[in-house]
Amino acid sequence: MNRTPPSAEPGAAHSGVPRGPSRDLYAAGTAVLLVTAAVLVGRHIQGAGRTLFADWPPLLASWGPHLGPGTPAAVLVAIAAVAYGPALAARLPWRALVPLTWGTAMAWTYSLALVDGWHRGIAVRLTTPHEYLQAVDRFDDIPATLRDFTQHILLGSPDHWPAHIAGHPPAAALTFVLLDRIGLGGGGWAGVWCITVGATACAAVLVTIRALADEALARAAAPFLVLAPAAVWMGTSADAYFAAVAAWAVALLALAVTGRSPWWAGVSGLLFGLTCYLSYGLTLVALIAAAVMVLGRHGIRGRPALLVPLLAGLAVVPTAFTLAGFNWWEAYHLLVTRYHQGVGGIRPYGYWVWANLACTVLVTGLATAAGLRQTGAVLVRRRRDAPGRAAEARLALLVSAALLALLVADLSGMSKAETERVWLPFTLWLLPACAFLTLPRGPGSSPKFSTLPEQGGPPRTGGTPVRAWLTAQALLALLLNHLLLTRW
Template sequence: MTRALLRDLYTALAAALLVTAAVLVGRHIQHSHHTLFVNWPPLLATWDPHVGPGTPAALVVGAAGVAYGPTLAARLPWRALLAAAWATATAWIASLALIDGWRHGIAGQLTSRHEYLQVIERFDDIPSTLRDFTRHILLESPDNWPAHVAGHPPAAPLTFVLLDRMGLRGGGWAGTWCIAVGATACVAVLVAVRALASESLARRAAPFLVLAPAAVWMGTSADAYFAAVAAWAVALLALAVSRRSLRWAAAAGLLFGLTCYLSYGLTLVALIGSAVLLLGRRHVRERPTLLAVLVTGLAVVPVAFTLAGFDWWEAYHLLVKRYYQGVGGIRPYGYWVWANLACTVLITGLATPPGLRRAGAVLVRPRTEPPGHAHLALLVASALLALLVADLSGMSKAETERIWLPFAVWLLPACAFLSRPRVWLTAQAVLALLLNHLLLTGW
């Protein structure tokens, strides 16, 4: 066993111990003080060993991904690889969700009292609803919004309103939308890694992006959709700077603007975008109009919502008040500030901490590494920084298994640095299968 592999195993063991500590300490706090408001800390889940209609498919997809994923990722033509990655990720997410059955796993997730589909009828007059949106955020306000609607800018509920207007009504269509769109996040990350680092690193990262344990939550939460929009914003920016394309810069700006109106916390994706601009600074200097076009595209969605009467900053400040009016004001920061990181281990898998260790080593000695490795390490580091800022803010106490999906997908490419990929892929797939079969997740 090489010294590097031994260090990888020690890192994975440390990550597993972090999760174990979060479970044991969390159970003690919840049993003694009842202040965590989760049944199986650090996850919003309940211990419930079960199988379901998605079990056979999940086992097949997981086994096939481990057995053939690395080989296919290395040999398929690039466009075929992207198509295969999306199709396999969709199958993996859907099969895991269906372990809990169609109703609980997919169709019912976005119809609960906290979710977006509860407010469809209140958007009959969209301009009027946008003008009055901030008046219903606080708990004491009349007809206050459900938790998830109050906790996000109006582009989030508007997405499902528009689906409803198109005839795609109900939780089944909403869940299918989140799965199909959310699965494209892995494609976006592959596009960005290829543009900024190298195609070989993107190919090595592909199986880990597809078989990520995050898929357990990608099929049951609108945050999967948010993650995809944010990922494509970064990917299009990567294409813009690598190809010096004004068209891609405009599209990237438009999606960055939309990202900020899907979730307040996703303004931190700007840190990943800044890393992209840093990596492509030579191309930006050669064509400075890229930044002007990017900023112009970025302004479109904010200007549109502002003209419609929605004040992003006012809404955010009201959200902070509401957050501390509810369980956010009770959940102990001292536990969640490190237990959230245990959640990150569970959604990115035991392969990712060793990958991050190797990425850190690359950043320490960038000039001795193969071409592209330092670029990938910097991209991953920017995502880790965004996640840590979100953690320290205190606005992400619990439920980060879904909230941090937009950041987690950018940590997974670090697995491209690992040796023996099938061993680590097996650990990833087994963890996802165990999580979905042993726990009944809340998302």
């Protein structure tokens, strides 16, 4: 796999795609208008009939400006990441960059969560009446609980499950049951688990981009993955943990189809199977996996030996739960009924089908909106056979697959509100589009993010546009976390 940055290759500066900053700003401005419309229309609908069940639509949050013990740390992490992130991402050895990305993402997420304090920000988030920890004591006999799991999904059933347990396959609740069994019980440990594991998703995305596209694009995406506004909901939400499992399933599949050990395919399959038993909606990660198989250097058709470990790994978790007595399909159909028994049956589809996209803007930031514009430009206008263009086209296809999965989830009608956390496994894969913001903007222009240290010469990184976009990402996260009291 070619690891040379596209910007360093001959002709890389002569892009057929208009990259003018004004077009990026137009995309960001359009995203702002979408969010503004969602807020204004949402407040009107909620005020008139209170059918949105969201106090600050399109987010499940309420207005409440506040500071907290995490505020100084969050500001310091943001300043450091903006000032030094692009240069470090370009200069550090790859083996150092991946764990540093994980560590910095953890610091960013923990500091944002602690703006609300340890108790409200982390320790009690997963102990509320709708959350997983409310029913840990009902899993004393795990096999018996799994056999009876579907009997408690509907609201009219005896001892019906809390909303989040009913809304997910049992692997989600079992995670916290097992943590409790090994002595890590309670909301504090559950929150630490979700934040710490969830932050590894950034590393998984980097590994995937490097395998399928090239290292330069992965390095360019790293600061944006770290400073994502999504961190507001990565701490503390179980969906952050789900996102990490799904991301590593994709990353290991990418390693398998690009010529690494075929056993990575087996581990990837195992994680994909687990993903489907953490959340029903994450079956849509299959669209991202399909893109990985298409983009792989060899692909599944080119390396049929990958199919055996992949399918074997994929079968493990479903087989185990089925033998234990849990019927995934029956549970899913009951969930659809439960969803419409509750607020899901009242929330208006006509609002949320587009307001969910406004939520996505708030989760991924204005830089991602601009990056998605350039993603479309890469796919539509750029000659893929031109030098340095293949890696960009591969990254654009990967991002597009994630966007497609998100849109399918949106149109399904099973994602009315709360997508700021529910869609984390998909929105995470939109963030790499920000790497396109670092590329040359026209003939003869100097790349804003280029030149790895092994090529000689100082890295030319951290140009004003890159730092400006990173600043916008950080400010959005800080404003959301300090002005609103989010439910996650």
